[in-house]
Structures are given as C-alpha cells and as structure tokens.
Amino acid sequence: MAETIVKARDISKYFKVGHRQLKAVDGVSFDIERGTTLGVVGESGSGKSTLARVVLDLIPATSGSVEFMGKDFFKLSKNERRLLRREMQIVFQNPFLSLFPHMSVSANIAEPFIVNRKELGRLSKAELDERVADLMDLVGVPREHANVYPHELSGGQQQRVGIARALALNPKFVVCDEPVSSLDVSIQAQILNLLQDLQDQKELSYMFIAHNLAVVEHISTHVAVMYLGKVVEYAPTQELYRHPLHPYTQVLMDSVPKLSEGGTEFSGIEGEIPSPLDPPKGCRFCTRCTHCTKRCTEEEPVYKEVEPGHFTACHLYD
Amino acid sequence: MAETILEVNDLHTWFGKKKYRFGKRKGEFKVYRFGKEKGQYKGGKVIRAVEGLSYTLNRGEALAIVGESGSGKSVGVSTVMGLTHSGPTTRVTGRVTFKGQDLLNTVSDPKEAGLFKKHAAIREKEFRAIRGDQISMIFQDPMSSLNPTMKIGRQIVEPLLWHKGKLRQEIQDEKKRLLNEGGKEALKAHRKDLRMRNFARARGLKLLEEVGIPSPETRFNNYPFEFSGGMRQRVMIAMALIGDPDLLIADEPTTALDVTVQAQILSIIQKMRKRKNTSIILITHDLAVASSFCDRVIVMYAGRVMEEGSMADFIRCPAHPYSQGLLNSTPILGDERARLEAIQGQPPDPRNLPSGCPFSARCTKCMELCTREAPPKTQLTPGHNVYCWLCAGEKVQEKEADING
Structure with a gap:
C-alpha cells in the first residue's frame, strides 16, 4: 500500500459577496498517494x-481538514505549518507573473534557500550557486541564463524556472495550477514530459489542474471532475475516460475537438455554467443536463461509489 | 468551378x-x-x-x-x-x-x-x-475588441450603418416587397420599421438570436462587461456576420474559452458557413x-x-x-x-x-544543406506542397552539386 501524502476531507471555502455567500468549493474530499497525480x-x-489554494492554505478554508503526511495541516501552529509547507509547492499558470521581475533567474531560484535559511542553515555563495546550477540542469534551463531577467526568457523557459523554484526545497507534493495552458503545443509537450520525468525521479505527487482534458488524461493517474464547487465524478484516469458516468463528464468529453480527416459536427451542450452565487437547487448540473428529471431539481444527489474506485454524484446511478 | x-x-x-x-x-x-x-x-x-x-x-x-x-x-x-x-x-x-x-x-x-x-x-x-x-474578422479576446463604453446593440449594427448604400438598397427591396404584398396600407403600417436605424436594429436582434443569445431584446441594451466570455464571443460573431460577408477571418476565436463553450462557438461558425456559404480563414x-x-x-x-x-x-x-x-x-x-x-x-x-530552413535548428532530420539553403516547394500530391529538403528528391543533388562545383 502506497503512502498517502494528502488526505483532504470535506473542504469548503465560502466567500462573502455583499450579504450573500459564494460557495466556491463545497465539501470536497480526496486522497493523493505518493508518486501519483490527481488531475482536476x-x-x-x-x-x-480555489481548491488548490485552500489545500495549500494560501487562503484559509471555511471548514474541512487536510491531512498532509499524517499531520492535520490546518491545526498546526503557525511555525510548524510553515515548516511543513516546504514540502508542498505550487507552479502557477502565468510563469512571468509568478517570478520576481526585478531578480535574475538564479536569484529567483535561490530565493527559497534564502527564505528558509534558518532551518536549512545559511548557505555560502558557492554552495548556493551550486544548488541553483543543479536545479537549472534538472529542469533544462541553460546555465547561460543564470544572470538574465525573467522578461528576457520565452514562456516555456519562464515556466521551467518556475518549476525549478518550486522544486528547490525537495517538496513531496506539487500543485500545478494550469502550468501549460499559456504555452504553445510544442513547448507544452516539453513541460509535460519534464513534469513526468521529475515525478519518476523524485516520487513527487502532483495535483494537476487544467481545463484541457487531453492534457489531464495524459499526465494524471486519477481525475476529479468539478462543477460549481463540487466534485461530480472521481475515478482512475483510464476508467473515467473510458466510462464517464456523470452526464457532465460525458458532455465535457464530447466537447473536445478531435483530430479527424473528414471534419466533425460539434455536439456541445447549451448554456453556460450558472453563477456560483446562485447555484441551482438540487443537482447543480440540472439546468444543462439532458437527463434531468423532477427529482434532480429538488434533491441533491449523494456523492458515492458506484463502481469500485469510481465515485459520482448523480441520481441516474441510484 | x-x-x-x-x-x-x-x-x-x-x-x-x-x-x-x-x-x-x-x-x-x-x-x-x-x-x-x-x-x-x-x-x-x-x-x-x-x-x-x-x-x-x-x-x-x-x-x-x-x-x-x-x-x-x-x-x-x-x-x-x-x-x-x-x-x-x-x-x-x-x-x-x-x-x-x-x-x-x-x-x-x-x-x-x-x-x-x-x-x-x-x-x-x-x-x-x-x-x-x-470581409470581417473575429478576434481572440472579445473583451478588448468590444468597445466597453458602447452598448452592444449599437456595436453590432455599426457595420451596417457604415455601409449605408447596401442598407438603403435592402430597405428599398423590403419596401417593394411590402408594396406588392399589402399595398400602401402595409407600407404605412411598417413605416417605422423601414427607418434605417430600426431596420438595422431588427437585423441585429435576429442575428443575436441566431448566435444563441437568450432574450436579445434586453441584451441589446447591455454593455460588454455584463456578458460572460462565451457570450461576448457570440456578440463578436454577430457583429462580424451582420454585413453578410463573403470572407470571415477568425483569429483564434476560441482560445480563451472553455471546451464546452468552444464547441458551441465552433458549431455556430460552422452553421453560419453552411447557411450563407461564407469562406472562412481560421x-x-x-x-x-x-x-x-x-x-x-x-x-x-x-x-x-x-x-x-x-x-x-x-x-x-x-x-x-x-x-x-x-x-x-x-x-x-x-x-x-x-x-x-x-x-x-x-x-x-x-x-x-x-x-536556410528556419526549422533546421530544432529538426531531428536536419542535413547540412538545410542550414545553408531555404528549401524549395515540392508537390507531393496535387494541392499538397511541402517546403523541405527531405522531400525535394533530385533537387537536393542538384543543389549540392551546385554548391560544391
């Protein structure tokens, strides 16, 4: 049995908007084991x-708990939490905005060592340079780029620097928040391969967020499909992509354009995602669902295991 | 032909x-x-x-x-x-x-x-x-290509009002049709609809409905910020199509959108193409x-x-x-x-x-010739052309002989 790195239970995050409540994340639970990837x-x-940020406690959760390597992350003291946080890192969508623009590439990568100098011990200049150089080799940024500034690099290279910075402290868990969606296809493939190689080398666990279903299928071992703050379906990747159970997942799969020789008809669903301020009663997907019955509009479906390892929240499978 | x-x-x-x-x-x-x-x-x-x-x-x-x-x-x-x-x-x-x-x-x-x-x-x-x-064009980012200070209705009919000659012609045709069908009374009853602005507005409303915007009457008087990304892109499409263009250029029309919305937008463009026989550059x-x-x-x-x-x-x-x-x-x-x-x-x-070939630095099959000379056009099958020395056949030997000799 593999070690469970992250165990999230009933995480909720409500924002206040005027006098109303916006339920951005509502009762989400999942486990991530060592060396696996959860695609969202x-x-x-x-x-x-929002889910990714709550899991990392970058924004405090309204309720719920995250157990990280056996410790209840939210209940730790501030200092302990800070220490534990070195084990979890995040790679952001926009690589340029997430790097310090006034610091060179090497300074950006060295920053985690400097921030954590108390715990790690102050490193000498030579040691620091060596570590930075190792990290740059690891992610494939040429050493000549050590002293250039982020704006001089291309998007793909910036993202590599972002990944190097995230890996500086040897984390066990990395959240990737749409790391490839702003990159070109050929560069996107490079970054995905890099992430996979790093996972094999270091037994990393990823939480990989993306809206591109093909990318998620490629990199994940498990996939959770979210709709209006709730997980509507969760299963191992192959199972989910071969037998999507929830109507929303099916629609998502159908909407993805496929490579074809003779052209295809598009069969998307009508309408758009409703405002999370005012979610529909009952099943949240009922306004756009083709299988919607009266029960769906009144009673909220329970999230349960329909097949072994395959969870979904839909009245169709009662 | x-x-x-x-x-x-x-x-x-x-x-x-x-x-x-x-x-x-x-x-x-x-x-x-x-x-x-x-x-x-x-x-x-x-x-x-x-x-x-x-x-x-x-x-x-x-x-x-x-x-x-x-x-x-x-x-x-x-x-x-x-x-x-x-x-x-x-x-x-x-x-x-x-x-x-x-x-x-x-x-x-x-x-x-x-x-x-x-x-x-x-x-x-x-x-x-x-x-x-x-010719009309749909841009990638609908928020930065719509005017934030103008109601979308006005923006949609703007192309029509820019090309008044065509609009006038259409109004004349409509007048003739009414006259033939219902005589002078019909013409009198529709007098207001035949004004240029109202005529354009009716066209805009019809188009908004065609691209799938619910309750176009109220939406006509909304500002762009009141629309979601997908809806804004629909407005852009309506704006591009209102002049019945022969050529529609779509510059990354769905890059910023979700997959479900992307499928909707592409199916709208596809339908419009079939109905009006528009040429498209995507x-x-x-x-x-x-x-x-x-x-x-x-x-x-x-x-x-x-x-x-x-x-x-x-x-x-x-x-x-x-x-x-x-x-x-x-x-x-x-x-x-x-x-x-x-x-x-x-x-x-x-x-x-x-x-030479701009791709030579990244190409796994790069030859020496590729870094020196730009590759010529080679026809593989009728209409299928490729610019690569690998497919150039005997032209490679000719060129190499040229360089060496």
Missing part, C-alpha cells in the same frame, strides 16, 4: 484553483 | 524600427524601390513576420492557418484585412486579390502614386467599403480545432509556410518534420502514449532567423 478538470468558475 | 474569393500571392510583411526610415531623405519613400533580395534596410534589423505566403480561397471553403505564437499567422491575415500596411516601419509586398480587386494596391513606381500619404488615404477609404461588409494553434471543420490547412513557422494541403492529406501523412512534430506533441483524448514526443528547443528569434 472543470470549466472556469468551477472552483479548481 | 467554384468562384475564387481571395487570392494571396507571395505576401511579405516586414517590420523595422521607427527611427530608421526607409528613405535617405525625408519625404522620399524609398520603400517601393527596395529590391526583395535586400532584406536589410539602413541601420536596423528587419523582422520578417511573413515571408512568401500564397494561397487561394474559393467560395464556401474553410482554410486553417496553424502555427505557434510568433509564426506570422496573425500578421498574415491582418495584412489581408489592411490593418497592417506599408508605412515608415512596415513594408508589405505581394499581391492580395479579393474578388478580382487588388487590396494592397502596391504601386511599383512611387511617382505614379503621387504622394505616399495621399495614396494611403485613398486606399484606406476604398478599404473601408470592403472591411466589415465583405487561425489557430490547436490542430484538433482546425481539423474539425477546415478543408485545407497551411502550417506556418517563423513567418514561412512549411506545408500546405488538404486537411485529410495533412492528418493522414504530414510530410514536414515540423508538422509531424506538431501532431506528435499534441495530446489527444484517448491515446495511450506514455510520453509525448516534444519538439526540442525554442522557436527562433524573428530578428535572427537562421539561414
């Missing part, structure tokens, strides 16, 4: 990024 | 810096006199954004232009639209013919055209008659989107065409190493490869393109 997919506004 | 809508022949768009003028003295527009072989103009490096782009587009046909960012696909169409034109920092050569009319009006002799500025003004005026009416970096409804494809890299051909040929047997790399590095739903075959390296700096 969903439309914009489904709460994917 | 289908009618040819657009013919682009050997289009070049080059950019320079503003401080370097093309001519030596002020007022002398040497831009026309520069030979094509002289890539550099005084003192600065030229960015050759588009180099020798040629294609023809028939009525009702859909062409995809595929490439990475910086490959010149957007500049290519903005030149066709006249949004990029010759000036102090830009140089456009080549020929763009739209329904038999020369759009670039490149004058070979500057004296013939008189003053450059006057010439440009005439050109712009002529262009406005076409732009928005016969610019995208997503091969799957391109393959889903385009008949032909052009693959561009660093401003040059790498491969062109029918979509079916291209997907079945891509010939250029870059096209193959592009197809291999695209993750596809349901494929079980453990690793993607990425193209190594970075796209070249447009100011310092390598001599």
Whole structure:
C-alpha cells in the first residue's frame, strides 16, 4: 500500500459577496498517494484553483481538514505549518507573473534557500550557486541564463524556472495550477514530459489542474471532475475516460475537438455554467443536463461509489 | 468551378524600427524601390513576420492557418484585412486579390502614386467599403475588441450603418416587397420599421438570436462587461456576420474559452458557413480545432509556410518534420502514449532567423544543406506542397552539386 501524502476531507471555502455567500468549493474530499497525480478538470468558475489554494492554505478554508503526511495541516501552529509547507509547492499558470521581475533567474531560484535559511542553515555563495546550477540542469534551463531577467526568457523557459523554484526545497507534493495552458503545443509537450520525468525521479505527487482534458488524461493517474464547487465524478484516469458516468463528464468529453480527416459536427451542450452565487437547487448540473428529471431539481444527489474506485454524484446511478 | 474569393500571392510583411526610415531623405519613400533580395534596410534589423505566403480561397471553403505564437499567422491575415500596411516601419509586398480587386494596391513606381500619404488615404477609404461588409474578422479576446463604453446593440449594427448604400438598397427591396404584398396600407403600417436605424436594429436582434443569445431584446441594451466570455464571443460573431460577408477571418476565436463553450462557438461558425456559404480563414494553434471543420490547412513557422494541403492529406501523412512534430506533441483524448514526443528547443528569434530552413535548428532530420539553403516547394500530391529538403528528391543533388562545383 502506497503512502498517502494528502488526505483532504470535506473542504469548503465560502466567500462573502455583499450579504450573500459564494460557495466556491463545497465539501470536497480526496486522497493523493505518493508518486501519483490527481488531475482536476472543470470549466472556469468551477472552483479548481480555489481548491488548490485552500489545500495549500494560501487562503484559509471555511471548514474541512487536510491531512498532509499524517499531520492535520490546518491545526498546526503557525511555525510548524510553515515548516511543513516546504514540502508542498505550487507552479502557477502565468510563469512571468509568478517570478520576481526585478531578480535574475538564479536569484529567483535561490530565493527559497534564502527564505528558509534558518532551518536549512545559511548557505555560502558557492554552495548556493551550486544548488541553483543543479536545479537549472534538472529542469533544462541553460546555465547561460543564470544572470538574465525573467522578461528576457520565452514562456516555456519562464515556466521551467518556475518549476525549478518550486522544486528547490525537495517538496513531496506539487500543485500545478494550469502550468501549460499559456504555452504553445510544442513547448507544452516539453513541460509535460519534464513534469513526468521529475515525478519518476523524485516520487513527487502532483495535483494537476487544467481545463484541457487531453492534457489531464495524459499526465494524471486519477481525475476529479468539478462543477460549481463540487466534485461530480472521481475515478482512475483510464476508467473515467473510458466510462464517464456523470452526464457532465460525458458532455465535457464530447466537447473536445478531435483530430479527424473528414471534419466533425460539434455536439456541445447549451448554456453556460450558472453563477456560483446562485447555484441551482438540487443537482447543480440540472439546468444543462439532458437527463434531468423532477427529482434532480429538488434533491441533491449523494456523492458515492458506484463502481469500485469510481465515485459520482448523480441520481441516474441510484 | 467554384468562384475564387481571395487570392494571396507571395505576401511579405516586414517590420523595422521607427527611427530608421526607409528613405535617405525625408519625404522620399524609398520603400517601393527596395529590391526583395535586400532584406536589410539602413541601420536596423528587419523582422520578417511573413515571408512568401500564397494561397487561394474559393467560395464556401474553410482554410486553417496553424502555427505557434510568433509564426506570422496573425500578421498574415491582418495584412489581408489592411490593418497592417506599408508605412515608415512596415513594408508589405505581394499581391492580395479579393474578388478580382487588388487590396494592397502596391504601386511599383512611387511617382505614379503621387504622394505616399495621399495614396494611403485613398486606399484606406476604398478599404473601408470592403472591411466589415465583405470581409470581417473575429478576434481572440472579445473583451478588448468590444468597445466597453458602447452598448452592444449599437456595436453590432455599426457595420451596417457604415455601409449605408447596401442598407438603403435592402430597405428599398423590403419596401417593394411590402408594396406588392399589402399595398400602401402595409407600407404605412411598417413605416417605422423601414427607418434605417430600426431596420438595422431588427437585423441585429435576429442575428443575436441566431448566435444563441437568450432574450436579445434586453441584451441589446447591455454593455460588454455584463456578458460572460462565451457570450461576448457570440456578440463578436454577430457583429462580424451582420454585413453578410463573403470572407470571415477568425483569429483564434476560441482560445480563451472553455471546451464546452468552444464547441458551441465552433458549431455556430460552422452553421453560419453552411447557411450563407461564407469562406472562412481560421487561425489557430490547436490542430484538433482546425481539423474539425477546415478543408485545407497551411502550417506556418517563423513567418514561412512549411506545408500546405488538404486537411485529410495533412492528418493522414504530414510530410514536414515540423508538422509531424506538431501532431506528435499534441495530446489527444484517448491515446495511450506514455510520453509525448516534444519538439526540442525554442522557436527562433524573428530578428535572427537562421539561414536556410528556419526549422533546421530544432529538426531531428536536419542535413547540412538545410542550414545553408531555404528549401524549395515540392508537390507531393496535387494541392499538397511541402517546403523541405527531405522531400525535394533530385533537387537536393542538384543543389549540392551546385554548391560544391
């Protein structure tokens, strides 16, 4: 049995908007084992990024708990939490905005060592340079780039620097928040391969957020589909992509354009994701679902295991 | 034989810096006199954004232009639209013919055209008659291409009111129809509807409904910020289609959208194309989107065409190493490869393109010849051309003999 790195239970995050409550994430639970990747997919506004930030405690959760390597992350003291946080890192979508623009590439990568100098011991200049050089080799940034500034690099190279910085302290868990969606296809493939290689080398666990279903299928071992703050389906990747159970997952799969020789008809669903301020009663997907019954509009479906390892929240499978 | 809508022949768009003028003295527009072989103009490096782009587009046909960012696909169409034109920092050569009319009006002799500025003004005026009416464009980011201070209704009917002649004609036709059907009473009853503004408004409302915006009557008076991303893109489409264009240019219309909304938008464009037999140029970096409804494809890299051909040929047997790399590095739903075959390296700096084939630095099958000479066009099957030495056959030996001897 592999070691469970992250155990999230009933995480909720409500934001206050005026006098109303916006349920960005509502009762999400998942486990991530060592060396595996949880892919999170969903439309914009489904709460994917909020979930990632809550798991890392970058924004405090309204309720729920995250157990990280056997410790209840949210209940630790501030200092302990800070120490534990070295084990978890994040790679952001926009590589340029997440790097310090006034610091050179090497200074950007060295920053984690400097921030954590108390715990790691102050490193000498030579040691620091060596570590930075090792990290740059690891992610494939040429050493000549050590003294250039982020704006001089291309998007793909910037993202590599972002990954190098995230890996500086040898984390066990890395959240990738749409790391490839702003990159070109050929560069995207390079970054995906890099992430996979790093996972094999260091037994990393990823939580990989993306809206591109093909990318998620490629990199994940498990996939969670989110809709309006809730996980509607969760299964191992192959199982989910071969037998999507929830109507929303099916629709998502159908909407992805496929490479074809003779052209295809598009069979998307009508309408857009409703406002999370005012989610529909009952099943949240009922306004756009083709299988919607009266029960769906009144009673919220329970999230349960339909087949071994395959969870979904839909009345169709009662 | 289908009618040819657009013919682009050997289009070049080059950019320079503003401080370097093309001519030596002020007022002398040497831009026309520069030979094509002289890539550099005084003192600065030229960015050759588009180099020798040629294609023809028939009525009702859909062409995809595929490439990475910086490959010149957007500049290519903005030149066709006249949004990029010759000036102090830009140089456009080549020929763009739209329904038999020369759009670039490149004058070979500057004296013939008189003053450059006057010439440009005439050109712009002529262009406005076409732009928005016969050629229209959908941009990638709908928020930055809609005017945030104008209600969307006004923005949608704007192209109609710009081309009043056509609108007047349509109103006259409608009047005749009413007169024939219901006599003078009918004409009197619809008097208000026949006013130019109201007529345009009715057209706009109908179109908004067609592109799938619920309750168009109320939405007509909303501002762009009140719409979601997908809805804004629908508004853009309505705006582009209101003049019944012969050619619709869609510049990455779905890149910023979710998959479900992307499918909706693409199906709207597809339906409109079928109904009105519009020709479409779709610019995208997503091969799957391109393959889903385009008949032909052009693959561009660093401003040059790498491969062109029918979509079916291209997907079945891509010939250029870059096209193959592009197809291999695209993750596809349901494929079980453990690793993607990425193209190594970075796209070249447009100011310092390598001599020879621009892809040579990243190509796994690069030969010595590739780094020296730009590859010639080779026809594989009718309509399927590739620019690569690998496919050039005996031309390689000829060239090598040429260089050695």
